[in-house]
Amino acid sequence: xxxxxxxxxxxxxxxxxxxxxxxxxxxxxxxxxxxxxxxxxxxxxxxxxxxxxxxxxxxxxxxxxxxxxxxxxxxxxxxxxxxxxxxxxxxxxxxxxxxxxxxxxxxxxxxxxxxxxxxxxxxxxxxxxxxxxxxxxxxxxxxxxxxxxxxxxxxxxxxxxxxxxxxxx
Amino acid sequence: xxxxxxxxxxxxxxxxxxxxxxxxxxxxxxxxxxxxxxxxxxxxxxxxxxxxxxxxxxxxxxxxxxxxxxxxxxxxxxxxxxxxxxxxxxxxxxxxxxxxxxxxxxxxxxxxxxxxxxxxxxxxxxxxxxxxxxxxxxxxxxxxxxxxxxxxxxxxxxxxxxxxx
Numbered sequence: 646x647x648x649x650x651x652x653x654x655x656x657x658x659x660x661x662x663x664x665x666x667x668x669x670x671x672x673x674x675x676x677x678x679x680x681x682x683x684x685x686x687x688x689x690x691x692x693x694x695x696x697x698x699x700x701x702x703x704x705x706x707x708x709x710x711x712x713x714x715x716x717x718x719x720x721x722x723x724x725x726x727x728x729x730x731x732x733x734x735x736x737x738x739x740x741x742x743x744x745x746x747x748x749x750x751x752x753x754x755x756x757x758x759x760x761x762x763x764x765x766x767x768x769x770x771x772x773x774x775x776x777x778x779x780x781x782x783x784x785x786x787x788x789x790x791x792x793x794x795x796x797x798x799x800x801x802x803x804x805x806x807x808x809x810x811x812x813x814x
Numbered sequence: 815x816x817x818x819x820x821x822x823x824x825x826x827x828x829x830x831x832x833x834x835x836x837x838x839x840x841x842x843x844x845x846x847x848x849x850x851x852x853x854x855x856x857x858x859x860x861x862x863x864x865x866x867x868x869x870x871x872x873x874x875x876x877x878x879x880x881x882x883x884x885x886x887x888x889x890x891x892x893x894x895x896x897x898x899x900x901x902x903x904x905x906x907x908x909x910x911x912x913x914x915x916x917x918x919x920x921x922x923x924x925x926x927x928x929x930x931x932x933x934x935x936x937x938x939x940x941x942x943x944x945x946x947x948x949x950x951x952x953x954x955x956x957x958x959x960x961x962x963x964x965x966x967x968x969x970x971x972x973x974x975x976x977x978x979x
Contacts, residue, residue, distance in 0.1 A: 711822075714822070719820055719822075719869070720818060720820055721818065721865065722846075724838075750831060752822055752823055752831045752832070752833035752834075753822070753833060754832075754833035754834075754835075754836040754837070754838075755820070755836045755838075755839070756836035756837060756838030756839065758833065758836065758837065758838075760831070760832055760833040762831060762832045762833070769929055771832045771925040771926075771928070771929055772925075773833075773837075773921075773925070781920070781921035781922040781925065782922055782925065783922050783923070783925035783926040783929065785926070785929075791926060793920075793922040793923055793925075793926060794922050795920045795921050795922045
C-alpha cells in the first residue's frame, strides 16, 4: 500500500535525523540521499533511471487508502462508506480509459459516497457510488449541454460522451 | 459558516472537493451550517476542541464562510432559488441552520446543484479570520433568542386557540 505525505511525516515525527534508503534495483541498488529538510528529501538519481507511473494502480491505491481512513466515522453524524461502494469504485476504475482521459480525484463524502471528481479549466465531472451496483453523474463542459444520469450499472463503465469531456488527448 | 470540514476535502488552492457537501445532506437532511450572528469564536473553538480529541491526527481546522444571500439568490433561468436556508436551531446551538435543495431532484441533478453551490463559496479560512471584534456576543444573542422563543411558545398556542387556528 502507498502512504501519503502526512503518514510519512507522522512516521518520522522525531527531532533526530532520519536515514532513508531509496531502493531502486533497476538503477543499480540503493541511491544516495543528497539532502533532507523538514519538507523535502532530495535524492541523486542517475539520468537513465526510468520513473514509470501506472494511473490505474494509483487510483486503486487511493481507494485502499480511503477505505482504511474511513473505517471509522470521520465527521460528526457521518455515515461510513460500505465495502460494496469501494468494490464498485474498484470495478469502475478498471473500466476507465486512462490512456486518453485525465485521472480523477477520489474522495469520500459524509453520506458514505465514494466520489470521483474530474476538474479542468473548462469542464467538471462529479460521479459517485453508494454500493448498490450503480452510479450517477453530472458532467459539464463549456460549449456543451450538461450530461446527467442516474442508476448507471457499474459494469457499463463511463459513457463515452462523458469520458470525452475529460479527454487528455 | 460551515465549522467542520474533512481535511481530505480541502484543496491546496483553498477550494473544496465536491464530496465536501454530501448529496444526502442537500437532498434530505440539510447541510449543517452555523449562523455567525448567533455564535461566537469561543463556541466554535469548543466544538473544534471536542472534535480534535476524537481525531488527534488533525493538525489545523479551517472554517468555510457561506454567503447566504448568494445561496438564496434566484436562479436566472428558473427565477427560483435552487437552495433554501432554514433555521434549525438546537437547544445548545442556537446558530444551527440547514441548506437544502428547494425541490426534489435525482442524484445526478443534485450533483449539478452541489457543484453550482460550491462555485459560490469563497475559500476556506482560519477560524480567527472568520470572526471580527463585533462578533463577541453572538452566542449570548443566540441563547437569548432561544429563551424568548421558548417562553413565547405557550402564549402563541393560546393566541392560536383563541383565534380558532
